[in-house]
Amino acid sequence: MGKKVTVVGAGFYGSTTAQRLAEYDVFETVVLTDIIEGKPEGLALDLNQSRPVEGYETRVVGVTTGPGGEGYEAIEGSDIVVITAGLPRKPGMSRMDLLEVNAKIVGDVTRQLVAGSPDSILIVVSNPLDEMTALAAQVSGFPHQRVMGQAGMLDTARFQHFVAERFGVSPLEVEAITLGSHGDTMVPVPSQVKVAGKPLSEVADAETIEDLVRRTRDGGAEIVALLKTGSAYYAPSSAAAAMVKSVVQDSNALMPVCAWMTGQYGISDVYLGVPARLGRGGVEEIVELALTDEEVANLRTAADAVRSKQADVAQFIEK
Numbered sequence: 001m002g003k004k005v006t007v008v009g010a011g012f013y014g015s016t017t018a019q020r021l022a023e024y025d026v027f028e029t030v031v032l033t034d035i036i037e038g039k040p041e042g043l044a045l046d047l048n049q050s051r052p053v054e055g056y057e058t059r060v061v062g063v064t065t066g067p068g069g070e071g072y073e074a075i076e077g078s079d080i081v082v083i084t085a086g087l088p089r090k091p092g093m094s095r096m097d098l099l100e101v102n103a104k105i106v107g108d109v110t111r112q113l114v115a116g117s118p119d120s121i122l123i124v125v126s127n128p129l130d131e132m133t134a135l136a137a138q139v140s141g142f143p144h145q146r147v148m149g150q151a152g153m154l155d156t157a158r159f160q161h162f163v164a165e166r167f168g169v170s171p172l173e174v175e176a177i178t179l180g181s182h183g184d185t186m187v188p189v190p191s192q193v194k195v196a197g198k199p200l201s202e203v204a205d206a207e208t209i210e211d212l213v214r215r216t217r218d219g220g221a222e223i224v225a226l227l228k229t230g231s232a233y234y235a236p237s238s239a240a241a242a243m244v245k246s247v248v249q250d251s252n253a254l255m256p257v258c259a260w261m262t263g264q265y266g267i268s269d270v271y272l273g274v275p276a277r278l279g280r281g282g283v284e285e286i287v288e289l290a291l292t293d294e295e296v297a298n299l300r301t302a303a304d305a306v307r308s309k310q311a312d313v314a315q316f317i318e319k
Contacts, residue, residue: 003028005244006075006117008109009084010034010062012233013125013240015043017082018060020241022047025056026248031074037064069112076116080244083136085109086126088231091224098127099309103316106132110139121247121282124149124258125240129182133258133271134310138317144260146282151182152256152273153239154232158219159188162212167203169196177256177289178216179273180302187273187298188213192289246278252285259283265291265299270307272299 007018010032018032032047034040044062051057065071075081086102106126113120122140124133124147133149140147155178164171175194180187190209193200200209215222223232246253259276261267264286275287291299 004031004078005029005080005082005248006031006033006078006113007082007084008033008075008113009086009126010036010040010043011084011088012230013088013236014082014084016233016237017084017125017240018043019047020237021244022051022058022060023054023056024241024245025058026245027058029059029061031061031063031078033063033065033071033075035065035067040064065112067108069115072112072116075113078113078117078120080121080123080247081113081117082123082125082240082244083109083113083132084125084240086132088127091228099131099312100316102126102128102132103135103313106135107139107317110136114140114142120146122147123240123243123247125236127182128309130258130271130273130306131309131313135313135317137260137271138313143282145284147260148243148276148278148283149182149258149271149273150236150240150243151258152178152275153242154236155182155186155188155216155219155273156256157235157239159193159212159216162215162219163193163195163200166208166212167195173197177275179256179275179295180299181273181306182258184217185298185302185305186217187295187302188216189289189291189295191292191295243278247280247282250280252277252279254287257283259286261286261303264288265296267300267303270303270310272303272306274299 007014022030032040040062044060047060063071063074126132129151137147159176160174163174173196178188276283277285
């Protein structure tokens with residue numbers, strides 16, 4: 001376990017994720033794929049040439065893939081596959097606007113990689129995140145614990161950043177967690193936030209807390225609006241790479257991830273952002289935190305909203 005990880009999609013998100021994974025130096029091989037001819041090969045060559053400077057031995061392999069399965073032999077035997085393939089958001093575009101086009105892309109990619117890596121763990125980061133995770137699970141036929149999505153790690157990091165900036169402390173002194181969907185029904189959890197060891201409620205009034213929650217919820221859109229072309233990738237790639245590392249090292253680290261619910265928090269049969277322990281089997285355990293009644297209600301509302309959207313995914317799955 002842990003010798004080979006594949007990142008599908010060599011855009012800013014995918015290539016930066018491949019860089020972070022290579023620099024961890026815990027894999028023998030990182031495979032980076034894309035449909036743009038030469039792009040993954042060029043990026044891999046560039047990354048490999050940074051190894052003497054950065055001091056890591058992991059080898060990066062770039063490969064161009066085609067619609068007929070060309071190039072997918074390089075992915076075979078992957079222990080973990082990170083799916084970043086798909087179009088990024090543009091200003092004014094919601095994650096749901098991406099549903100139809102990215103459903104086809106993610107569906108096609110999942111079919112190809114499952115054939116060569118039937119025992120892999122899938123980590124989906126393509127948007128709309130919750131729906132694409134559900135689609136990858138359905139297309140792959142993998143047990144639900146082996147298919148998860150990256151959103152909560154990123155949204156939590158944004159929450160921590162905004163809190164740290166607001167109170168002038170190091171982000172390393174902020175504990176926080178964000179659950180729910182990766183979108184309008186995101187559930188930042190103020191009751192779990194601590195600032196330099198103190199509960200958020202002791203250092204902030206209700207208005208300040210609501211503003212921090214709002215900015216966290218709009219964190220991705222804020223960056224999209226500033227960049228004008230493309231979306232965030234430094235923090236998202238850090239979040240995805242951390243999840244991969246927890247799986248490969250079987251660390252059972254507690255992380256907020258998009259996972260399949262089986263009754264936790266009174267929620268079932270839906271992919272939703274919740275605290276989970278990640279290890280060699282994927283999602284090893286979903287952890288139920290002591291949330292407030294309002295936070296649990298918000299999480300259930302998010303589940304209902306996401307469940308209906310995930311049901312819509314079925315129409316984009318080729319039989």
